[in-house]
Amino acid sequence: KAGVTQTPRYLIKTRGQQVTLSCSPISGHRSVSWYQQTPGQGLQFLFEYFSETQRNKGNFPGRFSGRQFSNSRSEMNVSTLELGDSALYLCASSRAQGSGNTIYFGEGSWLTVV
Amino acid sequence: QQQVKQSPQSLIVQKGGIPIINCAYENTAFDYFPWYQQFPGKGPALLIAIRPDVSEKKEGRFTISFNKSAKQFSLHIMDSQPGDSATYFCAASPNYGGSQGNLIFGKGTKLSVKP
Numbered sequence: 001k002a003g004v005t006q007t008p009r010y011l012i013k014t015r016g017q018q019v020t021l022s023c024s025p026i027s028g029h030r031s032v033s034w035y036q037q038t039p040g041q042g043l044q045f046l047f048e049y050f051s052e053t054q055r056n057k058g059n060f061p062g063r064f065s066g067r068q069f070s071n072s073r074s075e076m077n078v079s080t081l082e083l084g085d086s087a088l089y090l091c092a093s094s095r096a097q098g099s100g101n102t103i104y105f106g107e108g109s110w111l112t113v114v
Numbered sequence: 115q116q117q118v119k120q121s122p123q124s125l126i127v128q129k130g131g132i133p134i135i136n137c138a139y140e141n142t143a144f145d146y147f148p149w150y151q152q153f154p155g156k157g158p159a160l161l162i163a164i165r166p167d168v169s170e171k172k173e174g175r176f177t178i179s180f181n182k183s184a185k186q187f188s189l190h191i192m193d194s195q196p197g198d199s200a201t202y203f204c205a206a207s208p209n210y211g212g213s214q215g216n217l218i219f220g221k222g223t224k225l226s227v228k229p
Contacts, residue, residue, distance in 0.1 A: 004157070033216065043158070043203065045216035056216050090157050103148075103217060105157035 002027065004106035006091050012112045018079040021109045025072050025093030031055075031101070032074040034066060037088040037108070046089075049074055050096075081113045117141075118206050120220025127194055128228050135189045135223045137204035142185070144206035148217070149178065149189050152201045161202075162189075194227045201225070 005024040013019050025032050033056075034046040045058040049068035066076040072093075078085055088108040094101040119138045127133045137147075145166055150158035164171045164178045164187065171178045175192040191198055204220040 035217075042221045043205075043217075043219040045218070048216060058216060092157075102160055102163070105150075105159065107155070107157045 004091055004093050004104055006089075006106040006109050008109060009107065010110045010112075012114060013081050015081055015083060015113055017081050018077060019081060019111060020075055020077045021089055021091075021111075023074045023076075023091030023093075023106060025074070025091075026104055029093035029095050029104075030072050031094045031096060032068055032072060033092045033094075033103070034074070034076050035090040035092065035105075036060075037090055038086075043090070046076065078111075083113050086111060086113045118204060118218050118220045120204050120223060122223060123221070124224045124226070126226045126228065129195060131194050131227070133191050133194055133198075133225055133227075135202055135204070135225075136186065137188065137206075137220050138184075138186045139206050140185065141206070141208060143208045144218075146207040147178070147180065147187050148205050148207070149176070150203045150205065150219075152203065152222075158203060191225075194225075196227045196229050199225055199227050 007022045031050045033048040035043050037043045047066050048056040052068045063079045068074045088110055090105050090108045092103045092105045094103045121136050125133050148163035149161045151161045152158040162173045162176045164180050166182045169180055177190040180187045201222045201224050203222045205217040207217050
């Protein structure tokens with residue numbers, strides 16, 4: 001069974017540009033969430049989608065957005081990139097909503113903003 | 115503010131030792147406490163998880179101890195091996211009316227197991 005797949009794995013963008021990251025959840029999983037990981041702030045929750053609807057959002061500016069498609073695949077977008085957006089962006093999926101559903105992470109997309 | 119405090123930041127043990135990583139939380143709405151292991155260049159992988167109605171849970175060499183009244187939980191790794199060298203994260207999840215909410219992570223503990 002394939003795990004959570006994220007593309008691209010590595011990318012370099014210039015300040016002010018925008019970026020779109022993609023995530024394919026584990027087959028059968030309908031909940032997708034996104035996290036940002038940095039050395040300073042650690043792992044921070046960005047947002048969660050279930051059945052194409054955003055169910056929860058972390059404390060990030062509106063430049064960070066996402067969506068989920070009918071096949072559960074998800075994308076996140078960061079507009080007007082800042083140097084501080086350089087991070088590992090992790091997508092995670094779980095079978096359903098509800099605390100206690102095991103959350104599986106992908107290997108992440110490494111974003112460098114120069 | 116929802117927070118999970120994790121200590122120590124780093125830990126070095128000899129092979130066969132029992133590293134212990136501690137976490138504390140404040141929000142009593144948390145009802146699910148997983149531990150994740152992360153190797154360099156990889157995403158976090160679930161190790162073991164516990165709910166607050168259980169005081170201890172063992173899976174292989176990994177044990178979670180949970181103290182609900184103190185709002186603390188810890189991870190013990192029995193007979194640690196060099197292959198256990200990784201960063202470990204504790205996390206907590208709130209249950210808001212059945213929603214998954216989100217995972218709130220501790221800052222992580224970098225474990226090094228010396229041969």
